[in-house]
Amino acid sequence: MSESPADFETGRYLYCVALDDEGTSLSTTGLDDEPVRVVREAGLVAVVHDCTSLYDSDSATQIQRWILTHQSVVDDAGEAFGTPLPFQFDTIVRGDDEALRSWLSDEAETLTDHLDALAGRWEYRIEIVWDEAAAREELEEADDELRDLAERREEASEGTQFLLNKQYESRLDQLVSEQRRAEAADLADRLSGEVTDLVDLGERSTVGLDIGGADEDVDVLARFSVLATDDEQEAVGLLLDDVAADPGIEVRFTGPWPPYTFTPELGGGDAPDEV
Incomplete structure (x- = not known):
């Protein structure tokens, strides 16, 4: 579980990871209309938006709205890049793009193996x-x-x-x-x-x-x-x-x-x- 919102100054909200199809872009908005973008590394793309806190609410309706938006972004990524590796709602990589690229590089073999197994399915x-x-x-x-x-x-x-x-x-x-x-x-x-x-x-x-x-x-x-x-x-x-x-x-x-x-x-x- 992530630490409290005060424990990170910047982070990347992670929707999914997919195999990089060079030249393919993604244009969509995420939770609370945040602009979604992709970060590329080691033949992979991470679909993210920038964040500085977790997404927490006492409103079940709000949480459900966030979850549906999360799902919609993953759907859009699937149409653009093929079968993605989706992450759960409120998955955060703490740090900037370099921290995200470092994680992608470290996990590239594992992530690629999983994506190869899921490809076309x-x-x-x-x-x-x-x-x-x-x-x-x-x-x-x-x-x-x-x-x-x-x-x-x-x-x-x-x-x-x-x-x-x-x-x-x-x-x-x-x-x-x-x-x-x-x-x-x-x-x-x-x-x-x-x-x-x-x-x-x-x-x-x-x-x-x-x-x-x-x-x-x-x-x-x-x-x-x-x-x-x-x-x-x-x-x-x-x-x-x-x-x-x-x-x-x-x-x-x-x-x-x-x-x-x-x-x-x-x-x-x-x-x-x-x-």
């Missing part, structure tokens, strides 16, 4: 929504143990009914959870065969920046982030068309996004400060 978010109520009804009809509990419940005294109800709901919740996990695992296996990389987000709606934000008022079967080329993305789309053919399933497929989920952490004392 983008992140896509997949959210599978299912009709959980319908799934519960089907399990109630199909499971012998649930049917037995239901029959016993009808003939039991009030106190025993209470206990049987708890057993019934616990059994049903277990079956629903098992079905969700099994179907999510099967889909993950199918998707993994079509993409460069896949991350199972589970119950998480976001990783890194809030891209492709999820609707929390729906019953989610599975959430994934995948890293894919254009050809792989087309194959994923065809696979998801088959998944969406199930009347109880809705598929949400968004992207392309910069590969936030697949950006490795940079270790070492010379890494930029992240908040």
Whole structure:
């Protein structure tokens, strides 16, 4: 984590790093309409704006506005230079351009290796929504143990009914959870065969920046982030068309996004400060 704002007189707010395409420029504005520019070193470009403090606010709306602007700048950089290595919101390199160039030079091999691995690949978010109520009804009809509990419940005294109800709901919740996990695992296996990389987000709606934000008022079967080329993305789309053919399933497929989920952490004392 960065130190307090008073601990640096000048810094560079770091949006992303990309492979340098000589002659390519970038014209956009960043947080609080700061002019964004690129700093070149060792075959790399760092997309930055000058800063003298961190970006901190008690307003969630303001922070979200900053995050969306950060994402927009990274998107613009991706269009200009190809797949970038995006950094988290409020990543600061303390010092001037020479300090930034020194960091780029020191980390050039690592950064270039990561960028080569990501080249031509983008992140896509997949959210599978299912009709959980319908799934519960089907399990109630199909499971012998649930049917037995239901029959016993009808003939039991009030106190025993209470206990049987708890057993019934616990059994049903277990079956629903098992079905969700099994179907999510099967889909993950199918998707993994079509993409460069896949991350199972589970119950998480976001990783890194809030891209492709999820609707929390729906019953989610599975959430994934995948890293894919254009050809792989087309194959994923065809696979998801088959998944969406199930009347109880809705598929949400968004992207392309910069590969936030697949950006490795940079270790070492010379890494930029992240908040």
